[in-house]
Amino acid sequence: MVLFRLSVSRAFFFTLSANLLFLTGASSLWGAPPLSAELLSAKGQKLKGKFTFKETGKDVEITGKVEGLTPGGKHGLHIHENAKNEPCRGDFTSVGGHFNPDAKPHGSPEKASEVHLGDLGNLEANAKGVAMFKLTRAGLKLSGPGSIKGRALIVHAKADDFKTQPTGGAGDRIGCAIIQ
Ligand SMILES: [Cu+2]
Numbered sequence: 001m002v003l004f005r006l007s008v009s010r011a012f013f014f015t016l017s018a019n020l021l022f023l024t025g026a027s028s029l030w031g032a033p034p035l036s037a038e039l040l041s042a043k044g045q046k047l048k049g050k051f052t053f054k055e056t057g058k059d060v061e062i063t064g065k066v067e068g069l070t071p072g073g074k075h076g077l078h079i080h081e082n083a084k085n086e087p088c089r090g091d092f093t094s095v096g097g098h099f100n101p102d103a104k105p106h107g108s109p110e111k112a113s114e115v116h117l118g119d120l121g122n123l124e125a126n127a128k129g130v131a132m133f134k135l136t137r138a139g140l141k142l143s144g145p146g147s148i149k150g151r152a153l154i155v156h157a158k159a160d161d162f163k164t165q166p167t168g169g170a171g172d173r174i175g176c177a178i179i180q
């Protein structure tokens with residue numbers, strides 16, 4: 001009887017550890033690791049900032065903090081396609097236009113499925129020129145074909161008006177970060 005009990009409890013622990021292995025292995029198979037992007041400032045600007053991109057279910061949660069913006073100002077924020085894998089350099093125009101794999105018009109991320117996939121809205125700076133950013137965006141992928149890895153995050157000098165095509169009329173590119 002004692003022997004029997006021992007073997008039952010062993011079997012139980014074996015199943016438990018096998019399940020734990022399965023769970024930890026599965027989470028790395030299903031979820032892409034988070035990505036991050038550190039801003040480079042344009043000449044004549046004093047931008048500093050960092051963003052992270054994390055999978056949350058089917059969506060991607062983007063969080064970030066930027067310093068050195070216009071106090072109280074709004075600044076357009078987009079993922080640009082960077083199809084040629086350019087670094088952030090010069091006036092940051094070499095990273096191309098907004099990431100738009102589904103050929104949609106430019107607009108607000110509140111209409112996520114109807115606008116450029118790279119449209120992230122505006123950063124809103126406080127009186128000290130600091131903006132905290134948080135957005136959960138549907139449709140983005142962190143790995144594999146069509147992902148945002150290697151693309152460029154751009155901060156603009158002016159607000160995105162969500163109307164002007166195809167840029168939102170957000171003006172110069174004052175900050176650039178490669179998503180990696
Ligand atoms: Cu842009």
Ligand SMILES: [Zn+2]
Binds near residue numbers: 078
């Ligand atoms: Zn756009």
